[in-house]
Amino acid sequence: QVQLVESGGGLVQAGGSLRLSCAASGRTFSTYAMGWFRQAPGKEREFVSAISWRGENRDYADSVKGRFTISRDIAKNTVYLQMNSLKPEDTAVYYCAADWMGRGSSRTYEYEVWGQGTQVTVSS
Numbered sequence: 530q531v532q533l534v535e536s537g538g539g540l541v542q543a544g545g546s547l548r549l550s551c552a553a554s555g556r557t558f559s560t561y562a563m564g565w566f567r568q569a570p571g572k573e574r575e576f577v578s579a580i581s582w583r584g585e586n587r588d589y590a591d592s593v594k595g596r597f598t599i600s601r602d603i604a605k606n607t608v609y610l611q612m613n614s615l616k617p618e619d620t621a622v623y624y625c626a627a628d629w630m631g632r633g634s635s636r637t638y639e640y641e642v643w644g645q646g647t648q649v650t651v652s653s
Contacts (some may be wrong), residue, residue, distance in 0.1 A: 531555040531627050531642055538623060538647030541615055545651070549610040551625030551644055562631030563601060563608040564640055567621035567649075577623070578610060579633035586633045593619075615651045622646040 537549040551563065564579035578589045578599040587599055596615075601608040608625060626640035634640070 531558055531561060533625050533627060533642055533644035535623065535625050535644045535647040538649045540650045540652065543615060543617055543651055543653050545615050546611070546613045547615065547649060549612065549623055549625075549647060549649070551608045551610075553606045553608070553627065555606075557629075558606040558627075559603045561627040561629055561642075562633045563599075564626045564628065564633065564635075565599060565608075565610045565623060566626060566637060567619075567623045568646075569621040572621075574624070574637055576635035576637075579631075579635065580608065581633040582628075582630050588633050588635060590635070612649070615649075617651045617653045620649060620651050622648050 531553040534552050562582045565577040566574050568574040580587050580599050598611040624646045625644045627642040628640045
């Protein structure tokens with residue numbers, strides 16, 4: 530089973546960009562679908578983006594389509610979330626998650642492994 534560590538969060542002004550990274554330990558990283566989720570204070574955790582284990586499917590929440598891009602580097606055991614044109618409503622703790630041989634689901638219960646999260650704050 531992999532272990533996940535997110536990084537790259539921080540404080541940014543509206544309209545700015547951040548790139549989140551999720552580094553995975555373990556030699557089986559390539560067999561996991563990877564997802565990004567976020568949770569704002571007082572709200573439920575919500576889907577942001579996912580990529581299937583083979584990399585052929587990518588999915589995005591409507592709220593981030595056209596602004597966020599998910600990618601993965603198998604050689605580096607890392608998945609990225611490039612976030613552009615950030616808005617104050619993107620403020621949340623962002624979590625990456627792994628789903629063994631998954632298709633890149635938007636459902637939190639499909640994912641077996643979760644990182645600890647990284648805070649993203651977008652000021653207006």
